Amino acid sequence: MKSVSKAALAAAFLMSAPAFIAASPAVAQKKKEEAGALKISEEFRKPAAEVQKLVEAKDWAGVKARVDALDALAKNDDEKYYAATFRLQASAATSDNPNIIRALDILIANPKTPPADLGRYHFFRGDFAYQEKKFADAAGHFAKARDLGFQPQGTNLNLRIAQAQLDGGQVVEGAAAIDAAIKAEEAAGRKAPEAWYKVVVSKFYTKGDKANAATWLARQVAAYPSPDAWRSSLMVFMEQASTKGTTLDADHRLDILRLIRAAKGLAGEADYYEYADAAQRRGLPWEVVSLVDEGRALGKITKPNPRIDPIYSQAVNRQKAEVSLASEEKRAAAGANGAVAMSTADAYLASGNNAKAIELYRLALQKGGVDTSLVNTRLGIALARSGQKAEAKAAFSGVSGSPRGDIARFWTTWLDQQP
Template sequence: MTFVSKAALAALLGMGATLVVAPTADAQRKKKEDAAAAPQIQVGEAFRTAALAADAAIKAKNFAAADQQIAAMQAAMTAGNQDEAYFLAQLKVQNAQAKNDRPALAAAIDELLASPKLKPEERGGLYYNRGVLALDTKQTDVAVQNFERAKQAGYNEPDLELRLASIAIQKGQVDQGLASLEKVMAARKAAGQPVPAGWYDLAISQLYRSNRPVEAGQWARRKLADYPTQANWRTVLALFRDRADNKGATLGNQARVDILRLMRDTKSLADQNDYRDYVQTTQDIGLPYETVAVIDEGRASGKIPASAAIFNTVRTTAQTQIKADGSAAALETRAKSGPNGRPAMAAGNVYLATGNNAKAVEMYNLALQKGGIDADEANTRIGIAHARAGQAAEAKAAFGKVTTTGPRAEIASFWTFYVDNPRIVASTPAVGNN
């Protein structure tokens, strides 16, 4: 970024505005001749000589010499000469920027901002950059002060509102920060520019930290609407799953498996670790048909390598359990004669795992009729079966019957969003956060 005024330095170095060097006779004559031609600058000859040498040294990246000449400028300054103070600050900024000396740059910008010679239109950008430098040293209050001054000076780049939003969110002023974030996002969209994915992540992560998971889920779905990628689906669902697990393991495997099913349907299971998590969950809650189906799918996609022997063991165990449980038809017979809905739920899970979605819906509805089961869980599974059958209206109706609050309601919301946005399974790469 450029901090110094090239026009001002050109004037100092004799390449632009008329330069009047006091107190020589030549300078006085020049002042009278050119008074009406251009703005006039009063600096001493020794100051100007050192300034020329400092500028040349900076351009040559001879920073030792530049430091010496800047010191000479400071020694040659006339008390109360605002022009000299202004140009000294300009060259200090130029030198610090060239050296990438950010503490020195911050101090030099402060000097420049203190000058009455600084043009009003240059103040906004300097205040903004001074705020950025304050964030380097975690001087949050100094940063906010400079950002607010930048706004007052007319600086209106979107990054300013984003910085203020980020600071407010990180300080726990979530609503204030989100309001600023909404403002800058609206400006970006109005200008036909995409909202960076990282801006959504900022809101999502802080809302989860603030124990506001419903709002976090809403922002997550907004991100997915803008960035329909497998990678983003995985990130969003994994974050939801992990945050739900953090507070006393509130998620539970029955809810967890429905998240993993959505990851599977959006093709966002990334590698063998995701597949290991999936089959461990299905194994723990007794879904051997799904365990086998998921392992076979992972192998076919190449995400479970042939060398991963653990999956062979798990698959063998699942096949043994399938033989012990009997066929899907046998499970259905037991479901119909069962005293409650639990056998019907088990039969529905088998049909869901084997792709017989119509039968899965039938069994889950039977489970609801017989009772003794979690109705929200059954309605979620009915919705999944309809979604897989391409029956969007029926799927959304089933998800809409999930009446509980908490993770199960959010799972239904994610599935509903998926039904409304089937393009989301596109495998395009995630967009960067810039």
């Protein structure tokens, strides 16, 4: 995260401090009344007035040489406020970070610090805490600055809070802060950057919170629904799921790759090979043939192709050898459970006959004895391909567990983007 520049820091503090009351006792008394009963002793007044002149002359070395002694003379909050203000000005002008932090801590705790300055002081104190990797402290100061109404130019405080929380391991809190930042952008008629979604997804995956990672990944592709975005998001999902120990079998990968295909996100030969291999492993030659034909027509699969051609040839031969699916329907209707209905529905889905696939998936659910989450996923896909959006979403809502529930949520997000 980008920190505040030295020039901006110095400018902010040099402009903020009021002039010290260094007039005669009579004038000082009048100023005292106007200022709300400032308590400045005569012992403190004279050296403070001398330091004030050094400030006005921008003699920062001179200020720094005398401010410790002035600080030692300060006995009450008013005097401590002025001493800390002088220290802050000189330290900011000379990039003396330790003394800037020291002054800020004093001023933030001092009841005499004007409320109008507190938000700014908390913001800069948070920036220093972040640089020191004290992320919880940084988030607290940024939140206080926001709550006090401070609005630094060119900086989104919700985002600064979120970054500090995320880097400090407070992933749920950081995600909530980024959510607030996204909503603020939307309320202002702007679209939040895709990077905001990506950082939350990455942090949740690193934490091992796959449910929230999937939710935010779905939000990311909902906000940025290009074919490339769908592909990259789902590829990240598969990669991160495997990294965190979630087993993605051929069925999982097949249904994810089907969604990438539906979103027109299959990018090149490697994607088509992975998809064809997954379909071949599940005994679906019809899908392998249609997929490879599509890839060749789009120029994404070269011909000849030593990796894909053997899979394609096997699929063509196997497709010719397959028994009639009509006969399998009869077996499905007579079956004691839904196993045959499900496998027949899978074949119909792979061959592009969505109407028959829908019929047989519903029969499989009716007969039972099948993985209902898997069947509902496939039923939802068949319904989605048929343009039955509401029915497809209803089917996907019946999918639970991880990663299959996550896959269903991605399909639902994609459906929401369709006419």
